[in-house]
Amino acid sequence: MIIFDHVGKKYEGGFQAVQDVSFQIERGELLVLIGPSGSGKSTTMKMINRIIPHTTGTIRVNGKDNTTYNPSELRRNIGYVIQQVGLFPHYTIAQNIALVPQLKGWNEKAIEERVEELLLLVGLDSELHASRYPKELSGGQQQRVGIARALAAKPDILLMDEPFSALDPITREELQKELLTLHEQLDITIVFVTHDMDEALTMGDRIAIMKDGRLLQLDTPEKLLYEPAHGFVEQFMGKHRIIQNPELMPVTEIMAETVTTAHPNLSPERALSLIRQKKITDLLIVDRQSKLLGAVSAYDLIKKMDHIQTIEEIMTPIQPILTTKATSKDAIILMDEAPSGLIPIIDDTHQLIGLVTRGSLLTAMSSQWTEEVVS
Known part of the structure; x- marks a missing residue:
């Protein structure tokens, strides 16, 4: 469980990136953060694992204030996937996936088994791909490896910052479906940032809509569409008068x-x-x-x-x-x-x-x- 309690982020110079945000993410939930550029969605997510430290309020991860964790240990226990994948180019695929388990002191046999298990889980053949290097894989395959690496140490929280936005539509839809399957199989909490409403509607158990650093509404897709709590939410979700007006558009x-x-x-x-x-x-x-x-x-x-x-x-x-x-x-x-x-x-x-x-x-x-x- 992740709890934000009146959390804010203010940079030197006075820019307020996130303002007084409070919400709760349930264990096993897939929560999507969405909003226009500069809305604070990525900053909000990155404050969970302290890649960006918050300046006000409290963030609790599994019941504990995240500032009381050792930052490195906190990040090793929270999976993180980004748009650019971030694989180490001179490491093989197996070495990339094994990185965090090695840092956590896993034995070699356990790491080998985990690498093979994860490649299978994300739809890649271990014999074909484990010894290859990132440049030898397609963009979609690299993103699969990125997901496998994020899951390597068996985290119960996975943060995903626009992970599929650079992919072609076919690969993107394929990975969306497979991530939803993984989410169901692993019962992992996922915080997913996107700027694409179609993706948000496909992926999210709930969707949090942000603007100018503020959380305007956090609800199920259906409730956001039919019961928007803010004019911007109504616009952003695309709700229209036909939901209320008896004179319906053909x-x-x-x-x-x-x-x-x-x-x-x-x-x-x-x-x-x-x-x-x-x-x-x-x-x-x-x-x-x-x-x-x-x-x-x-x-x-x-x-x-x-x-x-x-x-x-x-x-x-x-x-x-x-x-x-x-x-x-x-x-x-x-x-x-x-x-x-x-x-x-x-x-x-x-x-x-x-x-x-x-x-x-x-x-x-x-x-x-x-x-x-x-x-």
């Missing part, structure tokens, strides 16, 4: 009409090339009459492409689906049920005419809210 007004589609007989290689080119994570499958048949996720495609001839073999039904008669409110309500964060829009003949994603929905809602404020 879903056709917020959908994207240009949708990347493919036919079911497409080869997996061409499908993956199309996905990468369009920077999407799910490919909608239609027949020759543009009738919606299903979807193929980039995640499934990468995992199974060596075992299939056409994408039809891994195509899955897609739910939920909305018709042109639906409203934007319908899309908001159903978005939580959309596992890939997208809802196809079809007409009466089942032809695909558009698509609503979590990101486009929030952008549209935020845009409408801004127009109302300006007017």
Whole structure:
């Protein structure tokens, strides 16, 4: 458990980076900190392991004031993953992962077993990757190693500072899913900083929205959307008057009409090339009459492409689906049920005419809210 009690951070010169922040992170929770640039989200997270010392208030980690810990020992017991990964270039992958257990005095056999266990856990083959160097790995593989290194000494807290923001969309979604699986398996407390609302909605048990060093609201994604406690929260989450107004906006007004589609007989290689080119994570499958048949996720495609001839073999039904008669409110309500964060829009003949994603929905809602404020 982590408790912030009236915590602040003031730098020399008078700049107040974080102001009077109080909240509690439950054991085993995945909490996302989000806000615009300069909001204090990364500073707040870094005060937990004292990379940045707080100047007022108290931070308790597992019931103990974090200033009473030896700083080095505190950091060795809290995993830390950053955007740039930070692997040591002249160390092998195994040596990078083994670093903290070595500092904590683990014996060689225990370290070797832990390295092998963690590489398997993050989806890397120990025989293929343990002896390689970071420059020989892709960005996604390096980030997997970064996560493995952070977990090496079996910490009960993991801090993640925009860990996936530099990755391509396919790799990013894959690692998001695998981190959620790890979180469930390990029952570890994770504090995750991001600037991306889609990522926050995907990852967070709760989301803390910050602005100008202040915590404006900390709640579940659903409560932030439907019960914002502050005007900025309402704007940032993209909440719109349609949640309250009986005159609802048609879903056709917020959908994207240009949708990347493919036919079911497409080869997996061409499908993956199309996905990468369009920077999407799910490919909608239609027949020759543009009738919606299903979807193929980039995640499934990468995992199974060596075992299939056409994408039809891994195509899955897609739910939920909305018709042109639906409203934007319908899309908001159903978005939580959309596992890939997208809802196809079809007409009466089942032809695909558009698509609503979590990101486009929030952008549209935020845009409408801004127009109302300006007017």
